[in-house]
Amino acid sequence: MADPITIKLPDGSEREYSSGTTLGEIAASIGKGLAKAAIAAKVDGERADLERPIDHDASVAIITADSDEGREVLRHSTAHVMAQAVTDLFPGAKYAIGPAIEDGFYYDFELPDGAHFNEDDLERIEARMREIVQADQPFEREEVERDAGLALFADQPYKVEIIERVEPDDSTEVGEGEVISVYRNPRDGADPFVDLCRGPHVPSTKRLGPFKLMKVAGAYWRGDERRPMLQRIYGTAWDSKAALADHLHRLEEAERRDHRKIGTELDLFSFPDELGAGLAIWHPNGAIVRRVMEDFSRAEHERAGYDFVFSPHIARSTLWETSGHLDFYADGMYPPMELEGATYYPKPMNCPFHILVYRSHLRSYRELPVRLFELGTVYRFERSGVLHGLLRVRGMTQDDSHIFCEPTQIVDVLRELLDFVLFILRAFGFTEFEAEISTRPKEKSIGADADWEMATQALFDAIEGSGLSYEVAEGEGAFYGPKIDIHLRDAIGRRWQLSTLQVDFQEPQRFELEYVGADNERHQPIMIHRALFGSIERFFAILVEHYAGALPSWLAPKQVTVLPVADRHDAYAFRIVDRLNAEGFRAELVDAAADSLGARVRRAKQEKVPYVLVVGDEDADAGSVGVNARGSDKPERGVPVDDFVARLAAEVTERA
């Protein structure tokens, strides 16, 4: 008998096994159910296949499919099966890389003669994958020397490149150092399918969960736009049919909420071809929402002590040379206009203008912090492929502010800003926030190390006091300074990056900004760029998706539709509309001339109007209305008009 080893389990218990016992056997010894559910395991925190034998004392945790780690294993294994299916169906196909990703997996391929996959191919590939699953091919791990690996994948150039690139700290795709691991799927009537992989994998193909191939897309090899574009197939894979169905349902839900679709349905905005890509016009319905958003923003900024400024849409090249934009972001700017011997550029940012406002007279430390605010419209020549409804446009309006302060004030200013951001975002019904601190980029940045360190530290200090959870994005800062971005989660759990607070030591230097300190000497202020909505367009799109178009009453383009039951109720209905409008609500009458009551109710509901009031004989007599609140399927009859007005007023005031 082999030497005994002691295995520690996640519940703290310890069991003895003989050396050489496999992880699968350990799972089986714990319980029949676990043995059946197990697809991989962790040994001292490292993932491993179930067939791996253990020859030393260790902590072991069994991975089942219904865990995050389990699903990752399932997805990765499913990607292998897809690669096998593709190489079966498309002889000569090269397979590159195929990881598990959120909700699924993908695999990148290069087909012979530059061929492409089409939608029908996905069905064929999926059918072949199901055959492979039925064949119950085992996943067999093997470790080979680097040279043997290179020989094994001699006709797979992308695999060769991966092996050649493996470095000691690169543990993403294959094993470490000189030994690499491969997985084989033996099969009848052909050589085993073999792929380079770190593993672990499910024991055999029959253990895969339900999956579905979703779409085919181009993707650059190694994410580098100078490298060849490969054919990527995306799939989704889950541990149960119910989980797959849930996922597909979530996708449908996201589609249902798509702001581009709702924007057309509710007549909020459009992108006429005549304007050019990424340039929107706001229709009256969308414009009402935007105006309410902007009015709210202005009122709150005024209350928070901001000074309002305005600036033009273009400026001479000298401004952008001083600011550094022409050096760093000329590609993203609309091209110049030559006039009267000068060169003008549409503005991609508002900051240089605000800097000029600051610099318009000598500042005293007593004035600081100076907070300049503008709903400033900027133009950025985004690459055509990135445009996406109102979420990514070429012309947009930022709720932009630049705050100039003394270095000693920076933490306080940032704290105050974080409070302000959260207040504003909460007012729109968002409740879940996360922050991200971005530090100095490795390339393409300006400024002294000491400045960067000081600014970054100030961000950390400010956020510690805010109660926000945060993560650090190394090297993701702007070229002129580090930043905090605020992300939020919407009604279906999607995460959106919105607000940004950016510290900037560079622009004050470039524009030689000064203030006179208490010591009567000149000092350089620090500047903080910040936008809370980010851009009005983007925030509006997120709002539309968050509420699926059913905006809360204070934002809804139309708050009340009043429907007289028959012509003889028109006068009474009109009095109600009149009163609502006089009290500052957005109400409209739809008379009985053309359509039945049912049809008018239906249309008002489709317009997602918060309240549909129906008035008939009983109401005209009693001074009441029939109230249909959005989201409720049972109408309230005989509600006194005063009560309804009070209710709507409270809802709007409270932004409920």
Added chain:
RNA sequence: GCCGGGGUAGCUCAGUCGGCAGAGCAGCUCACUCGUAAUGAGCAGGCCAGGGGUUCGAGUCCCCUCCCCGGCUCCA
């Protein structure tokens, strides 16, 4: 920008092999006057994204441009 897929009435879409441009909804007119998610009848509505080409003939085939969609890359 790159790869793939698209663009036909306001919207959603059909249009076969190259042979008269279609439907539903929306709109307008008329009738209906109705208590809660589609009353009926009728009428209009088109540079088939734009331009060029092939052809006796192009929504359909070819080329270019614009725009949209899904990804990749990018996002000061």
